[in-house]
Amino acid sequence: MALKTHGRYDYHPLRGRKPYAWPNGARLAVYLGLNLEHFAFGEGLGAELAPGGPQPDVLNHAWRDYGNRIGAWRLLDLFEELAMPSSVLVNSALYEHAPGLVAAFGARGDEIVAHGRSNSERQGILDETQEAILIREATQTLASHAGLAPKGWLSPWISQSHATPDLLQEAGYEYLLDWCMDDQPVWFRTRKGRILAIPYPQELNDIPAILARKMQADAFADMIVDNFDEMLVQATEAPLVMGVALHAYIVGQPFRLRHLRRALRHIAAHRERIFITTSGAISRHVRALPEGIVPGSVG
DSSP: OOOOOOOSOOOOOSTTOOOOOOGGGOSEEEEEEEEEOOOOSSSSOOOOSSOOOSSSOHHHHHHHHHIIIIIHHHHHHHHHHHTOOOEEEEOTTHHHHOHHHHHHHHHTTOEEEEOOSOTTSOGGGSOHHHHHHHHHHHHHHHHHHHSSOOSEEOOGGGOOOTTHHHHHHHTTOOEEOOOOSOSSOEEEEETTEEEEEOOOOSSSBHIIIIIISOOOHHHHHHHHHHHHHHHHHHTTTSOEEEEEEEEHHHHTSHHHHHHHHHHHHHHHTTTTTSEEEOHHHHHHHHHTSOTTSSTTOOO
């Protein structure tokens, strides 16, 4: 019996793929994906520090808003201290709530990646017309404030419909971050062309690690260090991508920030051997490779 498939990519194991390198001959590309999110008050979805009570859920709403008021600014200072760029995954609603926050990251040259309108909603439950409207509204807001349209997309809650890659490609997006099935970029088929999938972590991600698995801050930092050290070894065989997914209301808390600083300092100390970058720069590098190098390439 043939199982139903998404049809977006074929099976290509890492072993046996054609080799390439990152800029300056680096074998490991590392990027920080910082989620800057805004939530509706008294309705919709949202991560929880404690089990939510009846709406309005003041405790959890205020905890999430701490990230935009305090945590994100501390992370900005940390990234500056270590001279590390970031890919900032932005809910378009944040431009109304805290425009100066997004502008501060943009001013240091960080990439602005589209992250829907708000993490109070899932786009995957919408019909195709309404999902296209969501993508268009988020894109237009980011483009009007940042001065150029975003090239990358991360769906709120990693929520996709069957048509999401098609709609993103048709809206002009060059890459998406929703799929965590590989350690290299992979081309996806869409109904009108193709779009690149850049690895985005669901293991090195503070929400599943800290909120779901209840890991302590030191253990999460150790996980980042261990993953980096092992990927540095594995990358001698094939070029790899390591992302670190962060949320300002979680790792922006002082006791977690101290351990995150330790982990990122460890990575930064190897900057001569690796490609510390953004998801967009990874996409541009891969898109410039000859056809047939990247899984899913034509030719």
